[in-house]
Amino acid sequence: MSSPPPAEAALNEAPPEQRLHRWSWLFVLLMQLRQFLLPLVALLVFGNRGDRDQMWSYLAALVVIVVLVGTSVLQYLTYRYRIGRDAISVRSGVVSRNRREIPFARIHNVVVHQNPLHRLFGVAELRLESAGGARPEAEMRVLKLSQALALEQLVRHRGQAVVAPPTTTDADLDAEAVTPPVDDGVLLQLSTPEVVRIGLLSNRGWVVVLAAVGASFQLFPDGTVTDAIEEGGRQALGYANGLHPATWVWAVAAMVAAAAFWVLLRVFSVVLALLRYHGFQLSEQERRLTVVSGLLTRLRSSVARRRIQAWTLRESLLQRWAGRRHLRIDIAAGVSEENQRRDLRELAPLATPEAADALVQHLLPQVQWPPAHWQPVQQRGWWRLSLGTAVWVPLVAAAGVWNEVPWAAVILLWLPWSAFRAHRQMARMGYHLDDQYVAVRGGWWQRWWRFAELDKLQVLRLSRSPLDRLLGTASVWLDTAGASGSVALCLRYLPHAEARAVHARLSAALAQRRLRW
Known part of the structure; x- marks a missing residue:
């Protein structure tokens, strides 16, 4: 490598634009073909009602594929990015040209995604996410794995630890990331038996069953699957009636069938858990958290600790019997539906209550978790x-x-x-409020705890329904950036006077925060 230019020249010199990996067009094409797969299959399968129709079906499918290939190549040729001192500049678009300047300070979450094909070619997809966006700020499909990891480090250090960042090139990125970045502290690591336990304690198997049913109706919309199931059930019942079984035999057969179906669901759940959480590792480096997981598709997600907005602990009945919990966070970063369920928001997919509490205490040293006292809710309602x-x-x-x-x-x-x-x-509902954070708990069959630091609160609302007016109660609703999930941060069914006092206290805390700003 040649020696870098002087500092003054490096500051004034415009960094060169760079392209994606030369095979990036192929991955874009495969992504588009996946979206058009079912229409193409339907066109080829159900459009062949004669020689002439068959020819037009093949011709139409060929035209669609040629258009997709041309679009993918044009996207590769027109996509450019430049690594600057404080920001990444992205230029893209075939008909409408777009240029985006993404400051390093604005990037809140970095996701490095690798499916099996990515791993075969030694490449990765990089997504840069910011707060409040429904989509990532930039999606780079695809980069060399070394370049993707080097860009992740650039964001991690916010451009401060990179030598002469304005003149960073592909060769420099490769030299900086010959090996993946080493994480200093491993906070949580799941072994294979623990990942299997995740599957056994969840109901993810229903996802496979429902997906199979939906796919069958998509591929065979004329009722072929329904007719086959009805015919098979009719023959099985006819054969069973011919044997003249006793009532207890029917009961035993029903229980065996239910048990077999339950075992099949657990097998599906274990397989999905292995695909998603194999090699799960939560680590911390320079006040940034990084999660790596996945068996076939590897996902590496990184976010700064200060971007954590709220925390949620949950445990189902099976998890409680097994002495396990699930820890999830909300972060100030927008995320698309595609990766909403697979990112850093799951800090601990499964951990003992002691390990989950210790993780919270490590990441929030200024708060005392769990609270020593919970304020209960009145039982009369x-x-x-x-x-x-x-x-x-x-x-x-x-x-x-x-x-x-x-x-x-x-x-x-x-x-x-x-x-x-x-x-x-209602007996288990309660809340905790001090000078550092606010927490609520609820659930009985499915228990949960949700809490957030007072500095992270964005919206505060006092609400009273007609039933609340009748019973003399009120609810205090709280909101943070990046709030997600089915559990709301809400102090429900408080006496009206108590709710007003809590609302006033939190309003004062928010006012002090604005003054600090």
Whole structure:
């Protein structure tokens, strides 16, 4: 390598523009073909009703493929990026030309994605995400793996640790990243038995079953699958009736079938867990967290600790019996639906309660977790949690009896269970508020804890429904940047005076934060 130019010349010299990997057009083409796969298959399979139709179907499919290939090549030829001192400049577009300047300080999350084909070619896809965006700031499909890791380090150091960044070239990136960056501290690492346990304690197997059902109806929309299932079921029942089995035999057969289906779901769940979490490792380097996981598709995601906005701990009934929990965070970075479920937001897919609490305490040393005291919620309004069930269950039962379905009245047995569950949920509700953070807890069958530092709160709202006015209660809703998930950061069903006091206290904390800004 030649010696770098003097500092003054490097500052004034414009950095050269660079292209993506020479095979990037192929990966863009494969991505587009995946989107058009079902229409192409339908065109070739269901469009062949004669020699003339078959010829037009093949010609139309060929035209579509040629257009996709041409688009992919044009995207490769028109995509350029430049690594500057403080920002990355991206120029792209075939018809409409776009130019984006992405400051390093604006990039909150870096994702390095590798599927099996990427690993075969030694390349990776790089996504740069910022706060509040529905899509990544930049998607580089594809770069050399060494270049992608070097760019990740550039963002990690915010351009401060790179020598002469304005003149960084492909050769410089390769020289800086001959080996992947070494993480200083491993905070959590999941072994293969622990990953298998994730599958056994989850219901991810339903994803495979529902995906198979949806794909079958897409590929065979004329009812072929439904007819085959009905015919197979009719033959099986006919054969079984011919044997004249006793009632207990039917009962045993039903239990065996249910047990076999449950085992099949667990097998699917374990396979999905291995594909997603194999080699899971959470590490910390220079106050940035990095998660690496995946068996076939490897995903490496990195984010600064200060971008963490809120925390959520959850445990299902099976996880509680196994002594495990799940830790998830919200970060100030927009994310597309494609990778919303697979990124750094899962800090601990499965960990013991002690390990999860220790991880929170390590990353939030200024707070005391778990709280020493939870403020409970009054129990007198517990029935409101089962109010919806108390309305629709009798209506469904009455409609069934009216239509001469006497066994429909059995659904009324759900009412006492719903009331019991609502009482237990209200008994477990509580919140904690101090000068550092606010936390809420809830759930009974599925337990959860959610908390955030006061400095990370963005929106504060005091809400009262007509039922709240009747019972003299109110709810305080809190929001942070990047909020996601089904659990809201909300202090529910507080007495009105207590809710107003909490709202005033949090408002004062937000006002002090604005003054500091």
